Amino acid sequence: MNALRFRRTAAAVAAAAVLPFTLAACSDSGKDTAASESASDDAGARESKAVEEDAAVAADKPFGTACQSVPKEGSGSFDGMAKDPVATAASNNPALSTLVTAVKKAGLVDTLNNAEGITVFAPTNDAFAKIPKADLDKVLADKDLLTKVLTYHVVGETLAPEQLRSGSFETLQKGMITTAGADEAYTVNESAKVVCGNVTTANATVHIVDTVLMPK
Numbered sequence: 001m002n003a004l005r006f007r008r009t010a011a012a013v014a015a016a017a018v019l020p021f022t023l024a025a026c027s028d029s030g031k032d033t034a035a036s037e038s039a040s041d042d043a044g045a046r047e048s049k050a051v052e053e054d055a056a057v058a059a060d061k062p063f064g065t066a067c068q069s070v071p072k073e074g075s076g077s078f079d080g081m082a083k084d085p086v087a088t089a090a091s092n093n094p095a096l097s098t099l100v101t102a103v104k105k106a107g108l109v110d111t112l113n114n115a116e117g118i119t120v121f122a123p124t125n126d127a128f129a130k131i132p133k134a135d136l137d138k139v140l141a142d143k144d145l146l147t148k149v150l151t152y153h154v155v156g157e158t159l160a161p162e163q164l165r166s167g168s169f170e171t172l173q174k175g176m177i178t179t180a181g182a183d184e185a186y187t188v189n190e191s192a193k194v195v196c197g198n199v200t201t202a203n204a205t206v207h208i209v210d211t212v213l214m215p216k
Contacts, residue, residue: 063161063184066124066195066208069095078199085113086120086204096208098128106146112154118204119159119169121177121188123212124195131212148173152215158205161186161198175215189213 062070062078070093071077081089087109090096099122103109112120128136139146151172159169164179164186171177179188186194192211199206 060198062196062199064194064196064208066095066210067199070196081206082200082202084202086115086118086201086206087112089201090120090122090206095124095126096122098125099123102128102140102146102150105140106143106150108147108150113203115154115156116203117156117158118172119155119157120204120206121153121155121192121194121213122206122208123153123192124208124210127192127210127212148215149212152177153213159207160205164194164197164207171215173215177213 067078071080074080074092075084076092076094080092083089084092087100087103090103091100103112112118131139139149152175154172155169155177156172157169159167159179161184165182167179168176169179177189179186180190181187181194184197186197186207188194188207188209188211192209192213194207195210196208199208
């Protein structure tokens with residue numbers, strides 16, 4: 001009997017001794033799992049933040065096929081244009097020489113250069129070339145008409161690419177323009193395409209378009 005009691009007591013002591021180690025092991029396992037999940041969450045958060053930061057950086061850069069023709073260096077480059085007010089910056093871009101000539105004829109150089117936080121939809125030389133020469137010469141010779149046409153290309157606020165997805169904006173000419181699109185493919189008044197958008201100058205955002213916009 002005493003031997004049996006001794007064996008039971010010994011077994012109970014052994015079980016009691018093993019129990020804390022078992023609980024400790026379970027506790028450690030739980031901590032390891034929690035730590036692993038926390039590390040995974042942190043990694044996911046960092047990756048998500050990196051994606052958001054990359055998207056923000058991309059949103060600040062010029063986009064569009066015509067951007068490839070912009071000089072890489074000098075006053076006509078994106079970095080160079082960012083240092084000058086918009087009319088001066090445009091004069092350094094060879095693709096906008098006709099626009100610059102029109103702005104000078106209309107006497108709008110100082111108006112545009114001294115404005116703050118504006119958006120200019122700038123037609124390329126090819127855009128002006130779409131207009132029959134006789135009609136273009138007539139517009140260039142009529143300062144009042146030319147001023148109306150040019151100021152119709154200017155909005156008195158900064159328009160980021162995401163605002164072009166679907167919008168209606170009043171121009172300095174007091175007429176309205178509409179924009180639509182997505183994924184770096186945008187149109188103005190359903191016809192003019194933004195071929196190089198989000199170009200920064202010292203006082204304006206420029207979206208270069210392939211068609212001259214005409215007010216009603």
